[in-house]
Amino acid sequence: MRVFIAGATGYVGSAVVAELASAGHQVVGLARSDSSATTLSELGIEVHRGDINDLDSLRAGARNADGVVYAANQHISETTDSALRARIELAAVEAIGFELQGTGKPFVVTSGVIGRTPGRLLTENDDADISPLTALRLPVETSVLALAKRDVRSSSVALSPTVHGLGDVRGFVSMLIAIAREKGVSAYVGDGSNRWPSVHRLDAATLFRLALESAAGGTRLHAVAEQGIPFRDIADAIGPRLGLPVVSISPDEAAAHFGPLAPLVALDSPASNTLTKDRFGWEPVHPGLIADIEQGHYFTH
Structure with missing residues (x-):
């Protein structure tokens, strides 16, 4: 599968790139800078220049791919304006979704589990409580999952707040x-x-691959190794x-x-991982x- 990845040089995204490449997929990484492009090229990864603000670039990357992974980090950004970041990301995933509609291709988006159901165990089927913490981030995931109704095999991988491992700076x-x-x-x-909850970044990367390869449209997966x-x-x-x-x-x-x-x-x-493990055979090993x-x-x- 030819897979276009936004966030390809990030902490999680770079692990997803390596996981997909090792599984035999052809990876195309979005690179906004010369240094990012060099990093990807040195790994043998095809480079697609642009960034999440460049909607034409995102559309082109999605158009020429068999599947898309949006692994840009929603917690850590160069902007401290979380509302602006949310608007940028929503526009980005909507642009990608527009290109993929009607194709049946997979589209996996990064999400998170923290704060969705404070004080009680969150399952993959639970709707989030609306709060200042979740309200800005939920529209990105909701928009992508809704693409299942437009013949996109869309899914979200909701990360633990602590995605840990080497390289976490x-x-x-x-x-x-x-x-x-x-x-x-x-x-x-x-x-x-x-x-x-927590998850090792390499276990999370495996789950992104499983979602890309086999998740049905509208599926939410939990990248949760320890609940x-x-x-x-x-x-x-x-x-x-x-x-x-x-x-x-x-x-x-x-x-x-x-x-x-x-x-x-x-x-x-x-947060629970029971449904994710049962449906996809995901077993964290790190x-x-x-x-x-x-x-x-x-x-x-």
């Missing part, structure tokens, strides 16, 4: 480590019992590696300590989050 784990270094403590909010790790366990894994105390802070102190992450760090957001942190690679930069 801008994700949530790296952010938490940076905050601990700055503040001199590894902190959690309250008793730290709130849960965060809920208590946040205190994450703080406990970070503190000793930095030689710092692990402390509880109050909800009122969270904003000053965690900054932009404050709305997330106290969320209890467990280290879990705490084991990965304890390997030490997060602390070398």
Whole structure:
């Protein structure tokens, strides 16, 4: 299959590129810069110049592909304007969808599980609670999944908040480590019992491939290897590696300590992977989050 990938040089996208190429697919990567183009070329990946703001480029990439993966990261962006980022991404997936309608081709979009059903286990069939956290991001996933009604084999891969592994320098784990270094403590909010799902980036990449190859239109998959790790366990894994105390802070102190992450760090957001594993035979095989942190690679930069 000739697969066009947006976000091909990103943390998750680069793992998806490698996974698809190793499975025999012909990969075409979107590259917005010379350095990204060089990175892809050196890997033997065909380069398609453009970015997610260039809708004509996205349409052309989709038109000439047998399937599309949108793996651009919705959490981490060069813009701090989340509403602007959401509008850009919605326009991007709608442009791709326009080209794919009526073709029966697969279109896999990146989504997320955090904050969808706070305090209760999220399954693949659950609708998200509408909140400031989810409202901006949901239209992208909803738009893509709705393409199933227009003969597109559309699906979403909802990532855990902690997509961990080698090369993670801008994700949530790296952010938490940076905050601990700055503040001199590894902190959690309250008793730290709130849960965060996690997945290794290589296990997530496998799920993207399975979605591309076999997901029916309108399917939501959960890239969740561990359905809920208590946040205190994450703080406990970070503190000793930095030689710092692990402390509880109050909800009122969270904003000053965690900054932009404050709305997330106290969320209890467990998510199930049962339907994903049953439907696609997906079995995560790489280290879990705490084991990965304890390997030490997060602390070398």
